[in-house]
Amino acid sequence: MKVAVIGAGFSGLIFSKYLLKSNIEVDLYEEHDRVGVPEHCTGIVSTATTNLIGQISRKSIIKEFKGVKLLGIKKGIPLITSKPIIKLDRVRLEVDLLNDLRDRGGRVFFNKRIKDLSALSDYDVIILADGINGYLHKSVGIGFHGRRIYGINQEFCIESNEEYFEVKFDPVTSNNFFSWFVPLGEKIIVGTGAEKMRKLKDAQRNAREYFGIKSKECKTYGGIIISGVDDAKLRTGKIIGIGDAIGLTKPLTGGGLYPNSLSAYLMHKLILKGYNVIESLEAALNFTFGLLHKSKSISLLMQRKPEIVDEIIEVAGKHGVIKQINGKIDYDLHFDLIRKAFESDASTALVRDFLKKYPLDFFRLAFAVIKDLR
Numbered sequence: 216m217k218v219a220v221i222g223a224g225f226s227g228l229i230f231s232k233y234l235l236k237s238n239i240e241v242d243l244y245e246e247h248d249r250v251g252v253p254e255h256c257t258g259i260v261s262t263a264t265t266n267l268i269g270q271i272s273r274k275s276i277i278k279e280f281k282g283v284k285l286l287g288i289k290k291g292i293p294l295i296t297s298k299p300i301i302k303l304d305r306v307r308l309e310v311d312l313l314n315d316l317r318d319r320g321g322r323v324f325f326n327k328r329i330k331d332l333s334a335l336s337d338y339d340v341i342i343l344a345d346g347i348n349g350y351l352h353k354s355v356g357i358g359f360h361g362r363r364i365y366g367i368n369q370e371f372c373i374e375s376n377e378e379y380f381e382v383k384f385d386p387v388t389s390n391n392f393f394s395w396f397v398p399l400g401e402k403i404i405v406g407t408g409a410e411k412m413r414k415l416k417d418a419q420r421n422a423r424e425y426f427g428i429k430s431k432e433c434k435t436y437g438g439i440i441i442s443g444v445d446d447a448k449l450r451t452g453k454i455i456g457i458g459d460a461i462g463l464t465k466p467l468t469g470g471g472l473y474p475n476s477l478s479a480y481l482m483h484k485l486i487l488k489g490y491n492v493i494e495s496l497e498a499a500l501n502f503t504f505g506l507l508h509k510s511k512s513i514s515l516l517m518q519r520k521p522e523i524v525d526e527i528i529e530v531a532g533k534h535g536v537i538k539q540i541n542g543k544i545d546y547d548l549h550f551d552l553i554r555k556a557f558e559s560d561a562s563t564a565l566v567r568d569f570l571k572k573y574p575l576d577f578f579r580l581a582f583a584v585i586k587d588l589r
C-alpha cells in the first residue's frame with residue numbers, strides 16, 4: 216500500500232505521521248523548498264491537540280495559558296480551561312514533524328509542485344493537503360466552498376507576562392470575526408480577522424489601539440482563515456482531501472490543528488483495526504466534521520452579533536454560572552460551555568433572566584444551539 220500526500224503543511228505532515236505509524240508507505244510532495252512557509256498561523260491549541268500530535272510537539276511549546284479572557288463589546292470575563300491552552304512555535308513544529316517523518320521512513324520531495332494527478336496514478340491513495348489556496352483539490356471537484364476570513368498577526372517586542380490570552384468579539388477590532396492578544400513574555404501577538412478584505416486594515420488598527428499598542432510591529436504574517444464548516448465533498452475515487460482544502464477547522468476560531476490531529480489519530484486507529492486506508496480516513500473525517508457541526512451556528516452568531524457575548528457574560532456572571540463552569544471548560548468543543556451552563560444549578564434562573572432581558576437574542580441563541588445539536 217503506497218500513499219501520495221500533496222502539501223507539507225500541518226495537515227499533510229500529521230496525516231503522513233499517522234500513516235507511517237500504521238505501516239503505510241508515504242511519499243510527501245511540497246512545492247516549496249522547506250516546511251513552515253509562508254508563516255501564517257498564531258499557533259494557539261489545546262492540550263488535547265498537543266497530546267494528539269504526540270511527544271514531538273513538546274519541543275515547540277512556547278507558553279501555557281491558564282485560560283482565555285473572553286471579551287465582548289463592553290464586558291469581559293476570564294475563563295479557565297480544564298487543561299492549559301498552549302502557544303506553539305508553528306514553524307518549529309512543522310520542522311520537527313518533517314524530521315520525524317523521515318525517521319519513520321517517509322519520503323519527502325521538495326520543490327515539487329504537482330500539476331497533474333495522472334502522474335501519480337501508481338499510488339493506491341492520493342491525499343490532497345494543498346490548503347485553501349490549492350488548485351488541485353478544486354481541479355477534481357472536492358473541497359471547501361464556505362466562509363473565509365482574512366486573518367493577520369502582528370508581533371510586537373513588548374513585555375507581557377499575563378496568564379491568559381484574550382479574544383475580543385466586537386465590530387470594531389474585527390469584522391464578523393474576533394481579534395486576539397497573545398502575551399508571550401518578551402513579545403506579544405495582536406491579530407484580527409475580517410470577513411471583508413477592505414475592512415481588515417481598520418480592524419487591525421483598532422485592535423492595536425484597543426490592546427494599547429503604540430510601538431511599531433517587528434513581524435507581520437497572516438492568511439485565509441476558514442470559519443464555519445460546510446458540506447464539502449471529501450473524496451472522489453482514490454483521491455481524498457484533508458486540512459484547509461476541505462475546511463477541516465473549528466468554526467469559532469478557524470483552528471485547524473485540533474481537527475486534523477484528531478482525524479489523523481482516528482484514521483490510524485481504524486487502519487490498525489483492519490479497515491483500508493481510504494475508508495478509515497473518510498470515516499475519521501466524517502466523525503470530526505460531525506463534532507465541528509455542533510458549534511457552527513453558535514460560532515457564527517457570536518462572530519456576527521457580538522452583543523450576545525456581552526449578554527451571556529452578564530447573565531451567566533450574575534447567576535454564578537461562570538464560577539461553576541470555570542476550570543471545566545474544553546477549549547476545542549466550544550459549545551460545551553453553553554451545554555454546561557444549561558446543566559448548572561442556576562440554569563432555570565439563567566434562562567428566565569436571559570429571556571426577560573434580551574428576548575430576541577435569547578431566541579437567536581436557543582435557535583443556534585438547537586440547530587447545532589440536531
Ligand SMILES: Cc1cc2nc3c(=O)[nH]c(=O)nc-3n(C[C@H](O)[C@H](O)[C@H](O)COP(=O)(O)OP(=O)(O)OC[C@H]3O[C@@H](n4cnc5c(N)ncnc54)[C@H](O)[C@@H]3O)c2cc1C
Pocket residue numbers: 221222223224225226227244245246247252255256257258259260327328329330344345346347348349350351366367368436437438439440457458459460464469470471472473
Ligand atoms: C491568521 C491565521 C491564524 C491561525 N491561527 C491558528 C491557531 O491559532 N490554531 C490553529 O489550530 N489553527 C490556526 N490557523 C489555521 C491553521 O493554520 C490551518 O488550519 C493549517 O495551517 C492548515 O494546514 P494545511 O496543511 O491544511 O494547509 P497549508 O498550511 O496551507 O499547507 C498546504 C501546503 O500545500 C502546498 N501545496 C499546495 N498546492 C501544492 C501542489 N500543487 N503541489 C505541492 N504542494 C502544494 C503549499 O505550498 C502548502 O505548503 C490559523 C490560520 C491563519 C491564517
